[in-house]
Amino acid sequence: MKRVIIVEDEAIIATEIEYYCIDLGYKVVGKFMNGDAALDGFATLDPDIALLDINIKGSKDGIDLARVIREKYNFPFVFLTSYADVATLEKVKEVLPYGYIVKPFTENDIRSNIEIALFKFGQESMGGFPSQASIFNKLNIQLTDREYQLFQGLYEGLSNKAMADTYFISINTVKTYLKSLFTKLDVSSRGEAMKKAIDLMKG
Amino acid sequence: MKRVIIVEDEAIIATEIEYYCIDLGYKVVGKFMNGDAALDGFATLDPDIALLDINIKGSKDGIDLARVIREKYNFPFVFLTSYADVATLEKVKEVLPYGYIVKPFTENDIRSNIEIALFKFGQESMGGFPSQASIFNKLNIQLTDREYQLFQGLYEGLSNKAMADTYFISINTVKTYLKSLFTKLDVSSRGEAMKKAIDLMKG
DNA sequence: GCTAAATTCACCCCTTTGGGTGGTTATGGG
């Protein structure tokens, strides 16, 4: 079941969207009325998609949120919009949204926009390495930053020596943290660890 | 660019579908008017999706083709149908198609059915190991049966010893064919080979 | 200040992997 976050400051609209999402079989894991709270939600709730009101209240608007999503997270976003001036539209295009839902909307608008966004995102980013939060949510495993970094390097097919050179650390540090990573993942070879990452990406 | 195979015995309709597919940005790699020829096409043309007329001429109808696709290949199919009696509809449901295009159809019908089918298939089968034909088409590399089998085992995270035990061969045979596989893939570790498989699956 | 966790790194030892060399047998096509 895909997890949806809704960022919309008009309570009636947010509730309507939530109602449609649930009716369509999605799981609404968070509803936020301002951008700062939404950012915390992105970090902790591991959504599969976010629906963002462009003109959201708070120090961060929908476009700011979209930028953060693109930099730090691995899920698509769709904008909710009722109107937009030319300058805003230009900014909107810069962050490359996966769709727009124009208010007032129907349930079918929600459905098709979410489906298409997930599809486009799937096409574009199949192979996106799971985030630390995602690994925690799916496996209940908390990786340290270094463990996570080496997990990524390993997934890229890098040898221990290549990782040491790439991250400017000793090969002994690489071995140390691969050891702890393997223990956490309950595997005993890099092949098994890579497979674990692949399986995580299947959902 | 996604590769489409059309299996339809009414020439005018087949040509119309081909026209729409090309207009929508897909590549039509094969058009077949009977089921036996279509089977050959599936084996050699590496399609991303097949559009199957239910009542196709030949010893194999659309439903038979769908069964073979499900058993032997790794791509979705959408049925083309103008009418269907209850018995046929039951059989159709058994093979779990990814959509239906009802005649007469519009270009939008073609577009949305192909998009949704590819999306559903991507969701369902992300992680499907590429076929030998697919590897040949994408990398121009012809793997022998044994090389391919070991590539799959490696992708599952198996050690050389585990592969030897699983396939009832000597570990020396495993090493021999991993060596030739690595040469063909131009990699020098199992990690790199696994990554190559992952990248192949991204398309 | 103390403690726990994270990070950094070393070293030991054994196993596994991968590049190389070589040989035999079976099969299919010309």
Add this chain to the structure above:
DNA sequence: CCCATAACCACCCAAAGGGGTGAATTTAGC
């Protein structure tokens, strides 16, 4: 029959990997 290809297997040796032990330093929370 001949040749090319595929499959089967062995052995050598060096490099890489992985499980273990240990120590020092840094950071954050109590």
